[in-house]
Amino acid sequence: MKKLIAYVAVILVICLGLGATSHQLAASQGAGGDKVLNLANWGDYIDPSLVKQFEKESGYHVNLETFDSNEAMFTKIKQGGTHYDLTVPSEYMVEKMTKAHLLVPLDKSKLHGLNNYGHYFMNKSFDPGNKYSLPYFWGTLGIIYNDKFVKPGSVAHWNDLWNKKYKGSIMLIDSARDIMGMGLVSLDKSMNTTDTATLEAAKAKLDAMSGNVKAVVADEIKMYMENNEAPLAVDWSGEASEMLAENSHLHYVVPSEGSNLWFDNFVIPRTAKHYKAIYAFLNFMTRPKNAAKNAEYVGYATPNDAARKLLPKSVKNDKQFYPDKTTMDHLEVYKDLNPRIVGVYNDLFLEFKMYRR
Amino acid sequence: MRKFKWGHLYLVLVFIMLYLPIFYLVGYSFSDGERMSHFTGFTFRHYGELFNDPRMIQIVLDTLLLALLSALIATIVGSFGAMAINRTVKPVVRNTVLSLNNILMVSPDVIIGASFLIFFTALNVPLGFLSVLLSHIAFEIPIVVLMVLPRLKELPGTMLDAAQDLGATNFQVLRDVILPFITPGIFSGFFMAFTYSLDDFAVTFFVTGNGFQTLAVEIYARARQGISLEINALSGVMFLFALLLVVGYYFIQQGQSARKQKKGGR
């Protein structure tokens, strides 16, 4: 008993020490007080030195919280209890949040440099007139191949993945919308199809390639491709750029017949309080120099055309991540579909995953 | 004893298996690259990054504070809970309580996280350290019960009867008989609870807020961007620290009990 009580005491003392140190650290970083900005972002999705620069320049302290899924972030904001001033949902989630009345419209009069953004990236169907959102990064869905195993140029279109010679060679990203979308585009259909019969047809088409599928994985697909585990993968451009940076044998193609165009966007959730800080931050991030610096750190494609001009030649002219006009014109943005249809997409994809081999 | 040589070999293999991925991780923390794929030259760079990242250090401190405190409280509540379960006589009641006990273990984290979130917002509990602490205590209690209960079951009834016959009060029985006997179970429970707390990300994500963040949540959130080797460096530091703590603690304790048990022990 005495021994147990001694242990309890020791643990409590350690806790006290940890708490005090953590508190001091928080204070030294300038937390507390009212000059703050609560930013909810994906992990490691902003250059920390830019955050520091913003804090120094504006005097606001940035509280950074991270999330790893649009839907989980949505749930939290919907339930309340959070105090986010800014968050970074993907495009279909912007639409969903708008419909759920979770967003505050942007006050354009307080935003500077909106014409830095390219026309391809503004006024999209998910947020007409950019009433609620400002694009942060954008990208595509495409094919990654490893030139150790696949001859450059031999895989350029979705249908190439159905080739029998790629048996057990393809890694797919674990996302119903994207993989079903790939099936739909290969049938020359829209990625926003809501007709059940067409979706069934796309699933049947996918089943025909299931022998080629090595695995259906998520973020870890980067680790696999960097390690030369598979010759081919279907994944987003953002992930692709990370892999390419690590393994020079990897290349990325966006099929010119059509693919997905995605965006991550700044939005103001209705829980926001610190409007001055929000607009100061948005304007800070819109400045071409800062946006370019951030794009170099994150490695994704920036919608800020003025910033793109500042990037190194090898980056800004890279067809893999800034595709040419023909391809751009065939890209399709996901619509936020009726939940029932989302269910159909997911059930079909689940069946595809379950009964593969 | 020749037989034990094989036994030692077996243990060595188990330890190699347990530590292989850890050494792999820590090894890469010295790689001059950005990711855990190809080892490219030796560097301490990632350790430098780590120690210049006050946000990350704060997250680590908060994570440890949370894990220790929640495990402590869960161990106390769970141990008494196990005693209560052990005392019920009817098998139906017992099995029912045990089933209830295990519900949080069988439910996937997202379900627990989402229902706790609804629960906390309904009760107006502010999201932050407190809500996370309560949730961690909640999902750690069942494992404590599972670790303490078998020990209680083995408690010889004769010992309790003897104590009572000698006129011990309930508190004395608890202090002098029950607690010493179940101490190993309590320790296991505490360690397992601590582990559960360190590992959890889904529940924590749902119920946290106001800038409180744990290491697991941060690591999962970084997966989309690729986990940088700074995290490997952090694991290396934490691992070394834990190792020193464990070994140091053991030898201090060893010294104490050697003094105490001079006449008894083997």
Next chain:
Amino acid sequence: MRKNSNVAFYVPYVLWLALFVIAPMLLIFYQSFFDINGHFTLGNYVTYFQSGTYLAMTFNSVWYAFLITAVTLLISYPAAYILHYMKHKQLWLLLIILPTWINLLLKAYAFIGIFGRDGGLNNFLGLFGIVPQQLLFTDAAFIFVAAYIEIPFMILPIFNGIEELDEGLINASRDLGASPWQTFTKVTWPLTISGVKSGVQAVFIPSLSLFMLTRLIGGNRVITLGTAIEEHFLTTMNWGMGSTIGVVLIVAMVIIMFLTGERNKLKKGGKHHA
């Protein structure tokens, strides 16, 4: 007489049961009767029991949880037994727990590196002239990594069980001429069964709802109920269906508890004061 006196000690536990177990469980149960548009329905249960997909997933969950538990037990029991006879056994035990404090996702990534085609293990096998094998995305790799994660949770209770074993009984059995195997099956195993039981529970129950490793290491070749719940809560946001699967999991666990629970409690009842 002792029954009521220490009630205060149990209040926190009962409170916990009420607030954090029963309340959320009722919430899950309630949610399982709503479809995605928020209308009351029994449809989720109908879907579950009529769809071959969900039944197959249920089978997968139970089967793989069983395999993981069996492999974990097979590795852990001898380890715990040998540990018992070691010098500084408490230290070794702590060292077995230590790896669990490193983040699970990181360890999984390390295994991807180790088991990869270009990975450490294949390079090692290459030294003996064995051509690179496809190790990842196999059942064996998945079960191995899952067992790896669970081993400390199994060793700890078994070790505690063996610790309280009366050494005299084993010596007696030996002296009476029993073979080591007989001693094990007739004396050691029956007397350590309660530790084994709590280890099996600590491993089997969470394994039923495993989801991350099935994807990371298994490449989604095997889909379990945990994966489906994850998807319903985080992708389709169909919480009704997700809750339904959750209810099924809970019911499955309760059935297992009652099947393995002590019905013979009354037999050894006299030992505790009723």
